[in-house]
Amino acid sequence: MKPTVMSHPPTGGCVFQNHRRPLLVKKFGGTSVASVERIRNIARIALASQRAGNDVVVVVSAMAGETDRLLKLAHQMLPLPDSREMDVLASTGEQVSVALTALAIQAEGGQAFSLLGHQLPVLTDSAFSRARILRVEQGPIRRALAQGRIVVIAGFQGVDPDNNITTLGRGGSDTTAVAVAAALNADVCEIYTDVDGVYTADPRVCPSGRKLNSIPYEEMLELASLGAKVLQVRSVEIAMKYEVPVHVRSTFSEEEGTRIVAREQVLEARKLMGLACERGQARVELLGVQCSPEQVAEVTDLLAELNVSVDMLCHARCGQESTRTDISFTLPEGDLLRVRPHLGQLSKRLGARELRVSSNLAKVSLVGIGLRSDPGIAARLCRSLNRQGIAVSGLVVNELRVSCLLESGQADDAIRLLHDTFELAGETSAEALTASAPA
Template sequence: MKAAITTTPIGGSPFQSRRRPLVIKKFGGTSVANIERIRRIARLALEAQRAGNDVVVVVSAMGGETDRLLKLAYQLLPVPDSREMDVLAATGEQVTVALTALAIQAEGGKAASFLGHQLPVITDSSFTRARIQCVEQGPIREALAGGQIAVVAGFQGVDPKNNITTLGRGGSDTTAVAVAATLGADICEIYTDVEGVFTADPRVCPSGLKLKSIPYEEMLELASLGAKVLQVRSVEIAMKYDVPIHVRSSFTEEEGTRIVSRDKMLESRRLMGLACERNQVRVELIGAECRPGLVAELTDFMAELNVSVDMLCHSRGALENPRADISFTLPEGELRRAQPELEHFMGRLGASSMQVSSDLAKVSLVGIGLRSDPGIAARLCRSLTEQGIHVSGLSVNELRISCLVEGDAADQAVCILHETFELAGETRVEPLASLSPA
């Protein structure tokens, strides 16, 4: 009789039987784009193993492969079934995981590959954006005990009904951090095509400064606001289970950026950096019934569609005109998915029309205590306005200020704000006496 599969919750019982340090190494699409690069990561993994570590490698699909697969589906249907899209998209990692294991073997090492369903990585059933519920550590433990490097397919899992699921763009980051949390890894290294986390995208703003370290909280904000270095859910898991992350380049030996708890940082910056989310749209529902719970109805409905909204604004008409307007922003791709249902939902709200403003960008400044210093928001708006950039929306909390600008002004806005707030130079070293012991 087949033995029942037991699973370990993320951050659950760590890998108690191991004695060697455990390193998780995740490689993105550019790092595995061709056979030579796959050979390079095989050598990096073996180098770490020969230095006395147990090693787990997590890989994405080869660069551009996921896009190629999804384009095939869109040639058949304008809105393909999400379950089948996951079946299709998950095949990219199956190729890479096998090639990586073979490359390690070709270099004289031992390796075993694992797909999401083979561990398994158990997720919910939210196709194309599934969330990890638990990870089985037994197969990895067995491979490491046998002197093998475990090579795990990122981005994919399996739901309780045995359906293949994927974790959304950048999901290999989340796989790597979830595996690290489950096994109690000593470090999770995220290898990418940039050298770390910068105060602004250096491809947009050449004066962007690489940060030596950044707290989980600010990294979570940057990731959620468009910084593409890490998937936001990977940072959530790392912060929850205190997984140390090192973001570094696949192509250099230089130190990258450490993502750690605030009390382990050696330097403190009030303003950490800028992020930009492009292809944003603003939706305005005009003339809805003005009644208690209107906003709650809308947000509950969007949550049912698994769509997050931002910059939500609710305005009421005069007493003689008891109607309300609601506006919010969301990514253009999310609107395409939700618009048919949203148009139908307008009837329940009593809205007379829906207006959509497209080709917008959300530029965000991330730091500490931004709400408590209103001068920062004023300075941000003034610096953009003086350069002819119209700010059409503003959202502020303690860790970020976001403004909405025209899409073709996004790069200019990032550069202006980077200079305005002197992000290339604002660093303050804390006295060592004020730091908590490691």
């Protein structure tokens, strides 16, 4: 089924029966709805925006820690719970927060209307726990907005063509919010969180990390895909595809955050944007596989069938004249338990000499533009780490990033070292000037 999340023009104001008030989508994460008082604060933010002359749609996550609590209950029943039932269970966290948020808005004197994923609906495919959005229906939202209500939507959840409840994966409320904003042609999608923007490096790990005023979609997509926790990667994909202006900002401050915009809206884009770290990585090595053009394709076909995203995929002959090759790749440790039996079968089928699995690894990535064309950057990265005794066990370079694989316990030291090495805290490296970012 072809994704048809949004079929509207990518620019312009929202139009519904000649209704042209600015439309804002505001997403609030788990820490923002962690208590009754914080939910009341969300209600005040939403109402203030509506009273300023905007139509407002709010998307909320489950209360902080609630999804983890629910998943632990499931694992008390079965080591590998059924994925369909897991989605039924995990989606209940957002049902609580969406109702409480609507009630809080009503308590503050406003009108609110809540919608769960299946009520809207947010139609997805049937890949439980990591479903992809196919379409977002606008009708219920438009009707409620026309009645002067603030619409409160449950993030993270949807419904498949067979009416099964689905969830979008960790951070899926970001994806819900951006998809809704794209479907409605909203003026901006504001992602409220417990940090005040996107930084050159996680400030909890690297105190010299600097907040960016703006960042192009492409670099934000790389940072998100490589471990930056500010946004779910699929939300950035949708934002870039449909040109949705995104503003990452703090729930607890009125300060300007970070604007995620098209590259032409960044007046002075810099070569190096920041660092990201993806922990909990595992490396799989199929050693001594019989050489054949079909071998790598068979590996990737299996992983695609299992819905597993891999990185740092490489293969090389065991020797110059050898008829055998080594194939290796990285994947999240969380997927390893599920796929390991299949990898064992694949190893035997390919005639591999050995299946080797290494865990407790981290992938540290330097993100920017034009990195492949400047080999000195990768060389400088490796040299800096080696001088400090940090061993690099894998390296990938492309146009937008240089990624290295290392022991998880050395990741924090590597981030701080590389942040200093590439002077990312400096004004010229870290400050992005915007020409025409949306207000």
